[in-house]
């Protein structure tokens with residue numbers, strides 16, 4: 001499983017964690033005083049993990065993901081990505097980030113959108129075309145390269161945005177509620193595809209969600225968070241096998257994990273009130 | 274073509290109001306004339322007389338139409354009496370000024386978006402520049418340029434540019450700032466630089482704003498050129514025709530020139546609209 005051609009390191013060295021957070025805190029200074037978005041977050045994400053972050057609105061899931069991506073800077077504690085400062089990891093183009101909205105550029109075709117990071121990173125023209133073809137196939141969008149975003153459904157647009165994050169072969173994929181706006185049927189399909197993609201590529205995935213079944217179905221570990229201040233209340237190792245057909249959701253093991261996540265969320269809430 | 278009906282209705286209504294206005298406003302003079310000749314006019318005589326004066330207060334539409342016909346088709350386009358000739362003189366200065374103004378506006382906007390000092394300092398000056406009445410500074414610009422030997426097309430084009438850069442600055446600043454935080458963050462995750470962010474995100478995002486401000490700028494450029502032609506004793510151009518028309522009380526000529534100016538402005542805006550819709554369609558930003 002972990003035998004893959006990682007360009008950025010990790011594979012040969014004795015296991016540098018992909019993400020290592022120790023006592024991370026992040027406080028926003030706002031007009032109505034400080035907002036403690038994260039407090040004392042300690043977490044290690046190993047290579048090949050599929051880690052989901054779940055918790056009520058405002059508990060800092062997005063903020064933590066953005067801190068990993070060096071889009072926000074922690075105000076306390078230490079945070080490293082691939083053993084580097086997050087900003088250095090960003091400059092090394094260590095990760096692809098999928099935002100909650102697809103955010104495709106309307107003036108670019110689907111292929112053009114997927115090409116955007118490749119152009120910026122200076123891939124050759126031939127390489128760009130080859131990679132675009134490959135990732136569009138990976139997300140099942142071959143044949144839609146020449147369409148403009150508005151000609152695609154919401155689910156297809158979201159898949160295109162995932163393809164865009166995959167094109168340059170970053171080891172880490174950070175996804176902030178990528179399927180939040182989609183209906184359940186489409187979501188199930190995309191979840192299945194995402195799992196396949198993960199097991200095929202051996203990427204490390206950080207995934208934010210509001211849905212308990214989604215978190216349990218996808219993850220090797222589930223991080224339960226609670227708000228004010230945003231913190232981790234439970235980390236659940238999934239006993240489910242890596243190979244997961246959709247039907248796994250009817251098994252007792254699945255239901256047990258879901259139950260524990262729900263308990264964790266409830267505990268976080270009662271703490272708050 | 275479905276819009277033809279309403280357009281025609283409005284046109285007919287305007288012509289009707291115009292004729293009524295012409296009768297009411299020119300009646301006084303017709304009555305005075307009759308009184309001096311010790312005659313009394315019947316209503317129908319009065320109405321007819323209001324429409325065939327040589328220097329009416331408000332020319333009737335058909336008088337303007339005749340003057341237009343004569344100015345445009347009945348004389349050679351190189352003649353000094355041709356509206357085509359004067360229209361072209363004005364249009365060429367307008368186009369030059371429009372290009373200058375647009376270029377200046379875009380450059381200023383880019384500077385303001387990328388440079389904090391410019392952001393803080395340029396806009397107040399740009400606004401101040403537009404609050405000064407153009408008729409007040411146009412003669413000064415022309416006199417100053419004349420004294421250093423610049424005459425002809427350039428001074429008018431500069432006044433035209435002076436009016437047309439402003440809408441472009443305002444529109445482009447807004448357009449270049451239109452990408453939302455997420456689109457900018459996305460480029461950050463690719464570690465894109467400022468130049469790449471400009472060409473791949475800010476510039477394409479600003480296109481709809483750009484074309485909208487171009488339309489305003491084109492109309493402003495035309496006004497600027499005409500105003501630039503007024504105080505110079507210019508012998509050619511729509512502004513010169515307006516001025517000579519008002520010296521000699523040639524109201525019909527003034528109105529004909531106004532119609533030509535309006536047609537030019539509408540033409541410019543339509544051309545820009547055409548380019549806009551083709552460009553945005555090809556960019557996939559318009560369906």
Ligand SMILES: Nc1ncnc2c1ncn2[C@@H]1O[C@H](COP(=O)(O)OP(=O)(O)OP(=O)(O)O)[C@@H](O)[C@H]1O
Nearest residue numbers: 028030035037056057058059060061062063064230
């Ligand atoms: N740029 C910012 N400035 C000020 N406060 C912020 C900023 N971004 C987030 N916050 C605050 O930090 C807290 C955590 O926000 P965050 O977006 O991380 O929550 P979340 O868990 O992703 O919520 P949701 O599930 O609704 O997306 C919230 O209280 C939010 O108001």
Ligand SMILES: [Mg+2]
Nearest residue numbers: 061062063176
């Ligand atoms: Mg969020």
